[in-house]
Every structure is written in structure tokens, then in C-alpha cells.
Amino acid sequence: MNLPQARWATMAAFFINGGAMAVWAANIPSVREQLRLSETTLGFALLAIAVGSVGALSIAGRLSARYGSRPVIIATAIPTILLVPVLIAAPNLPVLVLTLLAFGFCLSLMDVAMNAHGVMVEGRLGRPIMSSLHALWSAGSLVGAGGVALLLRTGLTPLTYAALAAAVLAALALVALPRLLPSALDRGAVGDDRPTFVLPRGPLLGIAALALLAFVAEGAIADWSAVYIRDALNTDRGLAAGGFVAFNLAMFAARLLGDPLRARFSAVALLRGGGVLAALGMAVALLAQSPGVAFVGFALTGLGLSNVVPVLFSAAGALPGVSAATGVAAAASAGYAGFLIGPPVIGVLAGVITLKAALLLVVVFAALIAVAAGTVRHARPVGAAPASH
Secondary structure (H helix, E strand, O other), X not given: OOHHHHHHHHHHHHXXXXXHHHHHHHOHXXXXXXXXXXXXXXXXXXXXXXXXXXXHHHHHHHHHHHHOHHHHHHHHHXXXXXXXHHHHOOOOHHHHHHHHHHHHHHHHHHHHHHHHHHHHHHHHHOOOOHHHHHHHHHHHHHHHHHHHHHHHHHOOOHHHHHHHHHHHHHHHHHHHHHHOOOHHHOOOOOOOOOOOOOOOOOHHHHHHHHHHHHHHHHHHHHHHHHXXXXXXXXXXXXXXXXXXXXXXXXXXXXHHOHHHHHHHOOHHHHHHHHHHHHHHHHHHHHHOOOHHHHHHHHHHHHHHHOOHHHHHHHHHOOOOOOOHHHHXXXXXXXXXXXXXXXXXXXXXXXXXXXXXXHOHHHHHHHHHHHHOHHHHHHOOOOOOOOOOO
């Protein structure tokens, strides 16, 4: 068992997952134009990802418990990657919806398994690494969306770029993922006579609710920032992806500092400050009259949201009387559901009001995170030993 290699392999899994999601998200305006979809129709189409995710979340814990997180990551990584160019090439709405169902299913299974594997690696290393793992997800998103912003301006077609990105991510998966920790280490960690998922209650319910709010905000920016900049600020397709790039660049940089920040500041302070900054940043993006100012707003939003999820996952796994696996699974499931359900809700609202008004939901949710930050006070501080019971 090689822990350093396993850590890097887990980081690669996060990078692959974020990269696949970003290549799709940054190309949504192109797919929308290609299929001539209204904002409402696009919103309902994106709901297919959420439906696929819900199906995955219902079995993700059981699969990882029965077979171990390693084989689940490996079995879902390649399909997740290969579905991206299929999405970009969808010839009509029914094919797009069916592919989004499969994409959401694989993406969600992989996400839950790689977070579970990250918790296992973190525990064996004996120090926090969750922020750095999520930094690699942001790095994957940055590279995936940044490639769209740069290469589409050179005349490369969205499908060609998606195929190239899929080839690179697949190569990384084949090299890195076999170095994950053996499945025997977490296979059977949850017995057949015990539930692999329980509905959160008490403080865990509050943490799960905050995770859902944070992921709704991230999902809204992932799926709608490029459309917003393209339509509201009249930019071309390449420049439209710049808001998502700015968001992910800021999030990546801040997450690299996340573990030291968690050692210096309380979880409540990090959540409160992050929520306020994210709300202000999104307000700037929505009030912007030029792409440059909007990019600054999205970057501030990324800084604010950067360490919210790692802090929440850590707190969920450190609640007295709740096992780490149960806590993290509840927060991850609620959060990931929010990431996938949020964008379709934004699309439906945009059809009723406007996209700019619908994206105000991100401002509201970020402010709620700041207001309810005290929920994580119930968790043990980082590094504290769990109470015996």
C-alpha cells in the first residue's frame, strides 16, 4: 500500500470528474444554439442530469460498501469521460436528454465514491487533505472550461475540443486510477445488516442543508454563467466561458490554501466570511455592464465558495454520535443533489422571469450560508479525537 501514490490517484479522480463536468458546462451555449433550445427547454433538459444523479445516489453507498470505493471510481470514470463528446454531438433533444441521464448517473456515482476514498486516504495519512482534493476538482474544471474559452476562439469546433479533452482525461484515468488504495480496505466497511444511507437529523441535517445551498450555487454558475455572459453581455462563445474560468481559477487558488486556513480559523468563521464574499461577488457579476467586471464578480464568488464544501464535509464527519462515513455520505448526497437540481431550477425561473433575476438565487443562498454558519459548531475541531461511545 503506497499512501502518497494513492493520494495522487485520488487527486487525479477529482481532476477527471471536474474536467468532464466543465467541458460539458462550458459548451452548453454551443449545444443550446445547435439545437435551438429556449432557456426553459434547456432547463428541463438539464433536469435529466439530476434524475440520473438521484438514481445513482440511491445505490452509491451500497456499491462502495459492497465492492469498495476503488472499483466504483474506476468503473464510472471512463463512461463519464466518453459521454462528454456524445453530449456535444447530440443531434436532437431526446438524444441529449438520454445522454444527460447517463452522464448524471455516472458522474454522481464517481463523485460519491471518490469522496469516500478521499476520506479513507485522509484518515490513513492522519492530516486534513480534503481541501486539496477539492482543489484538484477545481483544477479540472479550470482546465476543461479554459480550453473551451481559448481553443474555440481559434476556430476549433466544440466537438473536436470535447473529443481531445476526453482522450486526455481517459489517458490520465488509465495511468492514475489503478494506484488507488485496494478495495479490501473499505469493502464491507458497512455491514449488510446496516443501512448505507440514513436521512440526516439534528446538526447533520443543518450541515446537509448548507451543503445543498453551496452546491446549488456552484451548479448554477457551472451551467448558466456562460449563457448569462453570452446573452446578457453580448459576447462570443469563447469569451462567454471566461466567467466560469474566473470562478474556477479563484476557487482553485483558494482551495490550495484551504487546509492551512482550516488550522488557523474556526469553521464558523470560514463559512461566514465565505458566504458574505460569495454573495457580494455574485451581486457584482449580475450588476456588471461589461464582461471584465462580470469576470471579477465570478472570481470573488469562487473565492467565497471555495472552502465551504470542504469545511462542511469535515464537520459532517466529525459530529459526536455520528460515524464519519454516515456524516460525509449525508452531506455529499445532499450537496451533489443540489449541484444537479439547481441548474434546472434556474432554467425554469429564467423562463418565467429573466436569467439575471433567476441567478439572484445564488446571492440569497450564499447569504444564507453566512447566516447559518453556526450549524458547524456541533462538530469536533480538526485534529480532536472522537469521543468513545
